[in-house]
């Protein structure tokens with residue numbers, strides 16, 4: 203991964219308007235993020251927001267400090283990529299009309315440990331999960347076959363080991 | 371016991387010791403107002419909701435406790451926006467209660483519906499939209515905690531009309547906490563104090579930069595003791611004006627774009643800048659790369675996000691200003707450190723003297739600086755000044771010496787024209803026994819002039835001194851200095867006649883033509899029982915000098931227009 207890649211993980215109250223507060227702050231303070239995901243956690247009433255961005259340390263530190271002032275954010279920290287696991291999923295629909303192309307695509311899918319989740323006469327729809335590097339590499343290859351459409355989830359991440367458990 | 375949501379709000383406000391609410395009612399707040407009518411809480415009927423917010427803000431800044439304003443849904447709520455933004459930029463604790471359309475109609479573009487919670491999100495510390503009356507006690511309690519702790523700021527509570535009518539079991543004990551909001555103790559970390567002490571003891575030319583945070587923290591006494599111990603001169607930001615008495619021998623006055631030249635020079639020469647409760651705004655620092663280039667910097671601020679936001683600092687101290695100053699002071703005493711005289715202080719005094727004559731009035735006509743000096747001699751030390759925005763505000767900052775914290779009330783961060791009059795009303799409500807003077811520009815005054823009606827009907831005797839230069843003076847000054855004197859649309863004309871305007875509202879209007887007249891009028895106004903408006907004609911060519919051109923370093927001062 204590029205070295206100025208940062209993952210920020212926040213535990214937030216599961217309340218209306220929280221995502222709005224987060225995105226509004228990001229826009230207002232002129233931060234630039236790459237992905238944002240929101241979902242539930244093991245604890246009812248608490249959601250996790252995961253943000254990724256590129257930029258120098260100071261900018262990330264400012265973003266974390268500014269976000270941590272939002273009262274709905276219970277805990278926020280930067281996750282070091284080397285000390286965490288992170289995954290993204292993409293669904294990619296590629297052109298695969300003749301048999302040769304189809305088998306090429308299938309080959310790549312199996313190398314990248316993707317899955318075919320739908321197929322039509324002219325296309326294959328692939329599900330691929332992994333770290334963003336792997337997904338990007340796969341997408342690059344698929345471009346040569348012709349991507350019809352694509353959707354990505356954004357990154358979710360957790361710290362390795364026991365740390366990071368929700369306390370209290 | 372079950373009571374209505376509206377009653378619960380009023381009950382909760384009483385528990386928070388709210389004495390006064392500034393506002394205008396409307397369809398979505400009638401239930402609330404109906405209960406307010408019979409409560410002991412005073413209501414001041416504003417004539418524009420922007421003013422209601424500025425009044426609450428002025429009240430809060432003078433009293434140091436949250437000020438409360440209210441508006442109905444839709445247009446009432448949107449009118450609050452400028453007032454809330456001004457409070458937010460200056461970290462002032464204002465609570466706004468807005469009416470909202472009934473819950474079932476939210477999102478349907480109902481009559482007078484506006485998504486006020488969405489609109490003010492970026493200009494408030496926090497917002498609540500009530501979903502049921504049962505939330506009222508907790509929400510009001512939390513709103514006051516959030517507004518008045520840590521770095522203070524405005525909080526808005528949006529209350530759908532039907533929530534005001536719904537019954538609730540009123541229980542004002544602490545039931546819930548907001549997990550993500552921790553009220554800081556404000557105690558500094560011993561390690562950061564130790565590091566700061568090292569820098570202070572090693573410095574030869576220390577300089578204290580005191581900001582609005584010193585006033586918010588009521589840390590003036592501690593600051594003076596500290597400064598005297600280390601013999602450090604003090605400069606303030608605009609928001610820090612009043613943090614130390616401006617006749618104190620160590621206090622130089624305001625620094626920055628319109629700062630006094632000796633302050634800007636002194637900060638350039640310091641080898642240590644101790645910044646306390648300031649956010650290093652661009653108006654304070656000038657060109658950032660050159661600010662404090664030769665100095666080490668200690669930054670005391672209660673908001674961790676302010677550390678390193680604009681200026682890289684050597685020693686950050688995340689703490690309440692007062693607590694940090696107490697800690698620094700007692701550590702220095704423990705080490706037996708103190709300074710008496712120093713070459714640095716002598717140098718500062720020479721600087722002061724060498725520029726003193728530059729501030730003297732020259733030329734014909736009434737000079738704003740002289741008017742302000744005369745006013746200072748008349749007013750008691752605890753008199754409160756509010757200002758408009760523009761030249762009037764900067765003249766007040768430069769030439770009106772302030773001796774006590776919370777007596778110079780100005781819209782610094784947002785720079786909202788129209789702030790002066792309503793802020794003065796709020797200030798006078800907070801401190802009815804002290805004189806309150808609004809130093810204003812004609813342009814600024816016109817933006818909220820209708821609230822003279824409030825001052826008259828509520829018999830709030832505030833005095834507005836309008837420095838009438840018949841133009842949007844500050845913009846004109848920029849056009850003169852940086853845009854080749856191309857005066858694009860800054861001419862206001864000689865209208866209105868502020869004497870007649872005042873009279874139309876039932877206030878007293880006085881036209882000033884000489885310094886003697888001004889002095890007489892100002893003295894007399896000290897015992898007035900009704901609002902007074904003084905029209906003081908000045909030349910549109912009067913400038914606020916010195917000035918550091920935008921984007922330039924503090925060294926590059928302009929002295930003569």
Ligand SMILES: Cc1cc2nc3c(=O)[nH]c(=O)nc-3n(C[C@H](O)[C@H](O)[C@H](O)COP(=O)(O)OP(=O)(O)OC[C@H]3O[C@@H](n4cnc5c(N)ncnc54)[C@H](O)[C@@H]3O)c2cc1C
Nearest residue numbers: 581582583587608609626627628647649672691782783785
């Ligand atoms: C026309 C015009 C001209 C201006 N020219 C100048 C100028 O020449 N010079 C100038 O300085 N300003 C000028 N200003 C004002 C400027 O825009 C800013 O409002 C001002 O500089 C900010 O002051 P401050 O840094 O003290 O911060 P404030 O906005 O007062 O912020 C307070 C700081 O203190 C912190 N704080 C709050 N509570 C505490 C506490 N309890 N303990 C510790 N820290 C705390 C906050 O986190 C924040 O960082 C001008 C404004 C206008 C409209």
Ligand SMILES: Cc1ncc(C[n+]2csc(CCOP(=O)(O)OP(=O)(O)O)c2C)c(N)n1
Nearest residue numbers: 760761762785787811812813814842843844
């Ligand atoms: C609401 C608002 N609109 C516009 C401005 C931009 N502005 C800053 S100073 C100024 C001129 C103010 O004129 P006046 O109140 O007459 O004061 P003067 O500078 O002449 O003393 C203007 C228009 C502002 N600060 N606030």
